[in-house]
Amino acid sequence: MLRDLFINLTILVTFHYLFMLVFKEYFSKKEDTLLRQLCKGIASGLLSVVLMFFFIKTGQAMIDLRHIPLILTAFYGSIVQTFVATCIVIIGRLLIETNVVSFVNIFSLxxxxxxxxxxxxxxxxxxxxxxxxITIGNLMASILFIIFVHETSFELHFTYWIFSYIAGVFNFYVIEHQTKAYQLLNLYEFQAHYDFLTGVLNKRKFDEVLSHAFSLKLKQPLHQISLLYIDIDYFKSINDQYGHHEGDIVLKEIGTTLIKNTRSSDYIGRIGGEEFAVLLPNCSVEKTWQSAERLRRKIADQPIYLQNGTSIHITVSIGCAYYPGTLTDIKQLPIIADQELYKAKQSGRNQVSFSARNRDHPT
Structure with a gap:
């Protein structure tokens, strides 16, 4: 019997590990998409059915650990997932055998x-x-053993209870450990790619995106792409007057404004202390100008509320570069964008400088 219980335990651990590989941190997420809830419920129910086929015959009693997946599903899953898993087990039990004992089994489960x-x-x-x-599950199982098969062996009940506890707790720790591992992995990936303060791409990741865009451009020479360099005007004075903590609030608000006012296909990065960049794929000269002006106006018109209750208005200077335009080498985009940003700041700040557009639309 110990050997058979160990096989049940091995099946449980193996299947739960495989479930974690498939669903990752979503395995223990109650609020999930309906499709994923259904899939997790079906998977858990099928695991219980598999355990039924590995039952242990001892005298007139047949025991297994089918209740453990259901308990873990109820613990980690939504009501939909739990209901689906229970229905799968009920159907499986009725397909194996239909009699009074099977209905009592279904009721107890x-x-x-x-x-x-x-x-x-x-x-x-x-x-x-x-x-x-698990204790409730063990009690129900022991009561059924005693009432229906008159199995009162202390050794049987003790062994079953011990393995049931081991299976439940061990699988609980497997799920907890794997869930935390995936959460930490996601956190590390986020920290590797995103700026912790503003939520936009960090400089290293933005440079990777830019480099990838350059390589694509070489394969598609007629493709349009634009780059905006954005610098907060007089940001040093904000830090000096209100403190660096309030300056961080300003940076967060700028990052949020950029995310809300760009397309989902655009890439936003923080490339310096108070400097941001936006890469605009498939963007014409005129749309680049419109996007830059919209961002400048949104930032200028929207008050930022500091932690001390003060509201301030800030402005930004924006430099734009466009390819193909007059550029012969796409790798010149950052250089041109930086030069245009310098022009915007030298011309009084709170403005957009875009020589490629000005040539097409002289003032």
Whole structure:
């Protein structure tokens, strides 16, 4: 019996590990898409059905660990996921055998799942909740053994309870460990690619995007692309007057404004202390000008509320570069954008400088 219980435990651990590989951190996410909830529910239900086929025959009793996936589903899953998993197990049980015992089994499993779901919603220590749910499942199983097959062997019940606890707690820790590992991986990936303060791409990632765009351009020479360099006017005076913490609030607001007022296909990066860049694929000269002007006006017109309650208005200077235009080499885009930004600042700030557009639309 110990050997068979160990096989059940191995199946549980293996399947849950595979589920984590497929669903990653979404495995333990209650609020999820309906399709993913259905898939997770079906997967958990099928695991319980698989465990039924690896039942352990001991005297007239047949035992397995089918309740463990259902308990974990109730603990981690939504009500939809839990319901789907339970239905799969009910169908599987009826397909294997249909008699009074099978219906009693279905009723007991339903009670276990319901109790586990209600326990999972309680504000308690997670380990305590898992142990309590498993205990309820063990009690139900022992009662059924005694009533229907008159199995009162202390050794049988003790062994079953111990393996049930081991299976439930061990799989709980597998799921917890894998979930935290994926969350940390996502966090590290975010920190590697995004600026922690503003939420836009950091300089290294933006340079990668720019380099990738350059390589694509070489393959598609007629493709249009624009680059905006954006610098906050007199940002040093904001830090000096209000402090660096308030300056960080300004940077966050600028990042948010840029994200909200650009296309989903555009790339935004923070490339310096108070300097941002926006890469605009498939953007004509006129649309580049319109986008830059819209961003300048949005930032200038929108007050920024500091933590001390003060509201301030800030402005930005923007330099634009466009390819193909007059450029013969796409790699000159950053150079031209930087030169145009310098012109905007030298001409009084709070303006857009774009020589390619000015040539087409002389004032």
């Amino acid at each position: 339903t009670m276990i799942v319901t109790a586990s779901y209600l326990i999972a919603e309680r504000h308690m220590n997670h380990v305590v909740k898992i142990l309590l749910s």
